[in-house]
Amino acid sequence: MTWWQTDETHEASLTSWVPGAAGHPVFPVQNLPFGIFSFENAEPRAGVAIGDAILDLRAVAELGLISPAAAAACGEATLNALLALPAHERRALRTALSKLLCDAAQRPAIEPLLRPSATCVLHLPARIGDYTDFYVGIHHANNIGRQFRPDNPLLPNYKHVPIGYHGRASSIRVSGVPLVRPKGQRKAPDADAPTYAPTARLDYELELGVWIGAGNALGEPIPVAEAGDHIAGFCLLNDWSARDLQAWEYQPLGPFLAKNFHSTISPWVITPEAMAPFRQAQPARPEGDPAPLPYLFDATDQAHGALALTLEVFLSTREMREQGTAPHRLSRGPASNMYWTVNQIVAHHASNGCNLQPGDLLGTGTISAPEREGFGSLMELSIGGKEPIALPNGQSRSFLEDGDEVILTATASREGYASIGLGECRAVVLPAT
Incomplete structure (x- = not known):
């Protein structure tokens, strides 16, 4: 698979159990963008936008639900390590997150890891060298x-x-x-x-x-x-x-x-x-x-x-x-x-x-x-x-x-x-x- 090819994560029929994600004009489950966010007194961490919520990737990694390479990258306070992942690792992370957010059986484990976007602060995604x-x-x-x-x-x-x-x-x-x-x-x-x-x-x-x-x-x-x-x-x-x-x-x-x-x-x-x-x-x-x-x-x-x-x-x-x-x-x-x-x-x-x-x-x-x-x-x-x-x-x-x-x-x-x-x-x- 290359940068211009589609897979199962792009299917229009794909829906997420996250409330409000289905048909979201910006962040439906077909998007899954990465960012750095913080909430309450927590330090900045990696997250994924889904509907009007943000999934805490550090918490997902701690549950052992993504690959070791992705888990290590998601534990950082910037996305530099995640951006540096080989393309196949990034695609594998996307596929894993798509399944977690679409499989209703995963909802009890994943829903507590979601934060309302309105209550979070967004930061620069990466440490920009140049x-x-x-x-x-x-x-x-x-x-x-x-x-x-x-x-x-x-x-x-x-x-x-x-x-x-x-x-x-x-x-x-x-x-x-x-x-x-x-x-x-x-x-x-x-x-x-x-x-x-x-x-x-x-x-x-x-x-x-x-x-x-x-x-x-x-x-x-x-x-x-x-x-x-x-x-x-x-x-x-x-x-x-x-x-x-x-x-x-x-x-x-x-x-x-x-x-x-x-x-x-x-x-x-x-x-x-x-x-x-x-x-x-x-x-x-x-x-x-x-x-x-x-x-x-x-x-x-x-x-x-x-x-x-x-x-x-x-x-x-x-x-x-x-x-x-x-x-x-x-x-x-x-x-x-x-x-x-x-x-x-x-x-x-x-x-x-x-x-x-x-x-x-x-x-x-x-x-x-x-x-x-x-x-x-x-x-x-x-x-x-x-x-x-x-x-x-x-x-x-x-x-x-x-x-x-x-x-x-x-x-x-x-x-x-x-x-x-x-x-x-x-x-x-x-x-x-």
Whole structure:
């Protein structure tokens, strides 16, 4: 079995005895994502989301119901050891948990190990050693490039190499942790010199996060045909951006303080196994585009490398929450708007011998649709601030203001299979200190 094949754990008819799990829009038994949670005064531990509950994996391991390798990994306070498990061990754990949560005979032993999600605190899933952000959303690249280079929005290397840069792992936070508006140097177009002040053009970026599982030794590339074995999961990622800081500092070395102040991720690691039914063919490149170099091309990856995910972004202002107004959807679009597959970005990252490690996080870069309703940032939606977005309560936004809350969601759907979600990725903007 490989990363794109399905098995009995994906059957739509499969139901769990856990109350509320059947038909759950995000965490039915066909999902079973891993995370780190705590409750009452207990220390953080590994868990699995099922319906509106979390199964305590440390407690499951203590009952001897999973393999010794999985039990040892589940006893840690981070998921690094679990992410590092060989793919066959991770699949075996998923199969065992599926049976425990679907077999009514197991209910007396397992039900006491469930905790209501509402009473738990979710933490960063792993100790993130390194974070790399890519730029594979071609429509976003075109939209942003067009604002600066109307006649030549894409740079010459874009269609030959997956563009990326190393971000800051220490400032990644789990969903729900507020974002403090950053300060930095920014320079008005008509000013003689920059000033140091809070950003006036704070933006979000709709991305997918890719969790690295088994790594590679320094100096040993990962072939693209084997890259799927090095991916341990997916999440949502909001790579917040200070556009005015970025415009001043990014030449000649690229993003720095405009990006490294805070990134938000959803708390659950959605495994490649859970995503197997939602694999689809990578969209064909437009006629005339260069073929990927051989080290980036694999026929199986092209046939199964894209993800059937619908991505959505919602905005809730402070006034909207005070008025009881529901969050306003800013955009909706498919995750297939990626010029490179996740396997290609992993293979490229390691192609020079760079060693990836369990718990490393890769961002896809902002994913935008070709149509305005699927744009993945305010920079695109407001055309660089020139066309503010009207909100249903009469407010408008060109960029984010203090008190705004941004919420990212993603749903995987395919006919014949139960839909699953990635969980929410949200944060409120606080004033600069």
